[in-house]
Amino acid sequence: MEQRPATAPPAVRLSSVTRSFGRSAGAVTALDDVSLTIPAGTFTAVMGPSGSGKSTLLQCTAGLDRPTSGQILLGDTDLTGLSERKLTLLRRDRIGFVFQAFNLLPSLTAAQNVALPLRLAGRRPKRSEVRDVLEQVGLAGRAGHRPAELSGGQQQRVALARALVTRPEVLFGDEPTGALDSQTGREVLALLRSMADRGRTVIMVTHDPVAASYADRVLFLADGSVRDELYGPTAGQIAARMTARVVAAC
Ligand code: ADP
Ligand code: MG
Numbered sequence: 001m002e003q004r005p006a007t008a009p010p011a012v013r014l015s016s017v018t019r020s021f022g023r024s025a026g027a028v029t030a031l032d033d034v035s036l037t038i039p040a041g042t043f044t045a046v047m048g049p050s051g052s053g054k055s056t057l058l059q060c061t062a063g064l065d066r067p068t069s070g071q072i073l074l075g076d077t078d079l080t081g082l083s084e085r086k087l088t089l090l091r092r093d094r095i096g097f098v099f100q101a102f103n104l105l106p107s108l109t110a111a112q113n114v115a116l117p118l119r120l121a122g123r124r125p126k127r128s129e130v131r132d133v134l135e136q137v138g139l140a141g142r143a144g145h146r147p148a149e150l151s152g153g154q155q156q157r158v159a160l161a162r163a164l165v166t167r168p169e170v171l172f173g174d175e176p177t178g179a180l181d182s183q184t185g186r187e188v189l190a191l192l193r194s195m196a197d198r199g200r201t202v203i204m205v206t207h208d209p210v211a212a213s214y215a216d217r218v219l220f221l222a223d224g225s226v227r228d229e230l231y232g233p234t235a236g237q238i239a240a241r242m243t244a245r246v247v248a249a250c
Contacts, residue, residue: 009040010039010075011038011040011042011074011169011201012038012061012072012074013036013037013071013072013073014036014060014070014071014073015035015070015071016034016069017033017035017060017067017069017071018031018032018033018034018068018069018070019031019053019065019067019068031053031057031067031224032224032225033070033225034053036219038203040201041199041200041201042201042202043192043201043202043204043214043217044202044204044215044216045204045205045215045217045219046058046203046206046218047205047206047212047220047221047238048220048221053221053223053224055174055205056224058172060072061074061170062091062172063079063082063087063090063091063095064091066079066080074095074169074170075169077090092117092166093168094168094170095168095169095171095172096166096168096171096172097163098159098163098171098172099159099174099175100174100176100178100179102147102155102158104155104158104159104162105147106147106148107146108146109144109145110139110145110146110150110161111134111143113147113158113159114130114133114134114158114161114162115165117162117165129165130143131143134158136191137157137160138191139154151184152179152184153180153187156176156177156179156184156188157188159176160188164195169201170200170201170203171195171203172203172204173192173204175205175206175207176188176206177206177208177211185208190214192204193214202215209236209238212235212238213233213234213238216231217230217232218230218241220241220242220245222249228241
C-alpha cells in the first residue's frame with residue numbers, strides 16, 4: 001500500500017496535547033506536545049517502548065483522561081471543553097474500548113455482556129442488534145455461553161462485540177491481542193481490519209510488529225512524542241524501524 005493521503009474527514013484531531021502527572025521535581029510528562037490527525041475509517045497502530053505514553057494517548061483521546069493542555073477533537077466535538085457528565089455520555093455513545101484483559105462479567109452470558117452498554121444507556125436492547133454484532137465477530141452460536149465457557153479469543157471477540165454494539169465512531173484497543181496466542185490474536189486483528197474497511201476508525205496500541213502490520217499507519221512514540229510513522233507497512237518494515245530506533249537511542 002502506498003502512502004495514503006488524508007482525504008477522509010478527520011475522526012480525531014490532537015493539537016499540542018500535553019499530559020503531565022505530578023508536580024515540580026517528581027513530574028512526569030507522559031505526552032509532550034502531541035499534534036496528530038487520524039482520518040475516519042482508518043486503522044492506526046501506536047507503538048513505542050514501555051512508558052512512552054501509548055496508554056495515556058489512548059486514554060486522553062477516548063475521553064477517559066484529560067490532557068493538562070492542548071485540544072482533542074472527536075469529529076467536531078472538543079473533548080477538552082466538556083463537563084464530566086457530557087464526557088461520560090460521549091464515551092458511552094461515541095467511543096468503544098477493548099483492553100488486554102477482556103473485562104467481561106463472569107455471571108452474564110455473551111449476549112448479556114454485549115447488551116450491557118445499551119442497558120447502561122437506559123435502552124432496552126433489541127435481540128437483533130445483539131445478535132447482529134455477535135454475528136459480526138463470528139460468535140452467533142455462542143450467545144448463551146458464559147465467559148468461562150469460551151476460549152480467550154472468543155472472550156475478546158465478545159468484548160469487541162460489546163464495544164461495537166453502540167456503533168461507536170472510534171474503536172480503541174490497548175494491546176487487545178496482548179493476552180492471546182498468535183493465531184487467536186490474528187483472528188481478532190482480522191476483525192479490527194474489517195471494521196476499518198467498513199468505515200470504522202480503529203486505534204490500537206501494540207508491541208507486536210505483526211499486529212501493527214494490519215494497520216494503515218503505524219505511529220512510533222518515544223518519551224511522550226510521536227517520533228516516526230509508517231504507512232501501509234509490512235511486519236518486517238515495522239520490526240526494522242523498531243530496531244533502528246533502539247539502536248539510535250543507544
Ligand atoms: P505506555 O502505555 O507507553 O507504557 P503510559 O502512557 O502508561 O505508557 O505512561 C507514560 C508515562 O506516564 C510513564 O512514565 C508512566 O509512569 C506515567 N504515568 C501514566 N499514568 C500515570 C498516572 N496515573 N500517574 C502518574 N504517572 C503516570
Ligand atoms: Mg500502556
